Amino acid sequence: MKHLHYLLALLLLLNLSSCSVYNFTGTGKIDAKTFQVSFFPNNAELIEPGIDRTFTLELQDLIQNQTNLNLVKTGGDLAYEGEIVDYRISPMTATADQQASQNRLTIRVNVRFTNKKKETDDFEKTFDFYYDYPAAQQLKGETLNKAIKEIFDRITQDIFNESLAKW
Numbered sequence: 001m002k003h004l005h006y007l008l009a010l011l012l013l014l015n016l017s018s019c020s021v022y023n024f025t026g027t028g029k030i031d032a033k034t035f036q037v038s039f040f041p042n043n044a045e046l047i048e049p050g051i052d053r054t055f056t057l058e059l060q061d062l063i064q065n066q067t068n069l070n071l072v073k074t075g076g077d078l079a080y081e082g083e084i085v086d087y088r089i090s091p092m093t094a095t096a097d098q099q100a101s102q103n104r105l106t107i108r109v110n111v112r113f114t115n116k117k118k119e120t121d122d123f124e125k126t127f128d129f130y131y132d133y134p135a136a137q138q139l140k141g142e143t144l145n146k147a148i149k150e151i152f153d154r155i156t157q158d159i160f161n162e163s164l165a166k167w
Contacts, residue, residue, distance in 0.1 A: 030067060030069065030164060031077075031117045031118065032069060032076075032077030032078045032115065032116075032117050033069065033070060033077055034069060034070045034071070034072045034075070034076040034077050034078070035063055035067075035069045035070070035071060035072070035076045035077065035078040035079070035080070036071070036072050036073060036074060036075070036076030036078070036079050036080070037056055037059050037060045037063070037071070037080045037081075038056075038079070038080065038081035038082075039052065039053075039056050040052055040055050040056050040059075040081075040082055040083055040084055040109065041083050041084070042083070042084045042087070043083045043084060043085055044084055044085060044086050044087040044088075044107075044108075045086075045087075046087045046088065046089070047087070048087055048144075048148075051084065051087070051107070051148060052084060054148065054152065055084060055109065055152055055155075055156075058152045058153070058156050059080060059156045059159060062156045062157065062160055063080075063160060063164075066160060066164075067164065076116075077115070077116050077117055078113070078114070078115055078116070078163070078164075079112075079113070079114040079116075080111060080112075080113055080159070080163070081111075081112050081114075082109060082110045082111040082112050082124075083109070083110055084107065084108070084109050085108050085109065085110045085126065086106065086107065086108035086128070087105075087106075087107050088105070088106045088107075089103055089104070089105050089106075089139060090103065090104050090106070091103055091104075091135065092104045092132060101134070101135050102132055102133070102134060102135055103132070103133055103134075103135050103139070104130050104131070104132050104133075105130060105131045105133070105139060105147050105151070106128060106129070106130040107128060107129065107130075107148075107151045107152075107155070108126055108127070108128035109126070109127050109128070109155055109159075110124070110125075110126050111123075111124070111125055111126070111127060111159055112124045113125075113159075113162070113163045115163075121163070123162065123163070125162065127155045127158050127159055127162075128155070129150075129151045129154040129155050129158075130151065131146075131147035131148075131150050131151050133147060
């Protein structure tokens with residue numbers, strides 16, 4: 001009976017120690033201490049003012065909120081840079097009289113990720129997402145803000161997953 005208690009205590013100890021490598025964001029162990037997110041300029045043909053700054057800040061916030069890495073201006077162990085390469089509004093569905101009944105805003109961002117501690121993790125990849133809205137609505141004000149928030153939430157999470165979570 002005494003040996004059974006020792007065995008259970010050992011199993012419990014091993015189980016708890018293995019959890020220290022994993023955290024609730026799914027990133028596992030990150031060897032880096034710092035990260036930097038360079039400004040993502042808007043190089044799309046159609047320009048929406050301010051989305052470059054919004055995207056840069058949202059990516060910084062997401063990484064700060066989901067890791068214990070410190071944000072630095074230069075020389076980070078992890079570096080994110082790139083540009084917004086496409087901002088497009090296109091009709092998605094048509095009515096019987098050939099009028100658009102729904103439009104889609106698509107934003108595409110090219111990202112270059114560099115990991116100074118593990119160069120095999122480096123990548124350059126394009127991420128995009130979209131937001132559908134009724135064609136009767138104009139893409140401005142609250143509709144625009146909601147669309148950009150939803151798109152950037154998805155793109156920044158995809159970037160995070162690709163660079164740190166490895167999902």
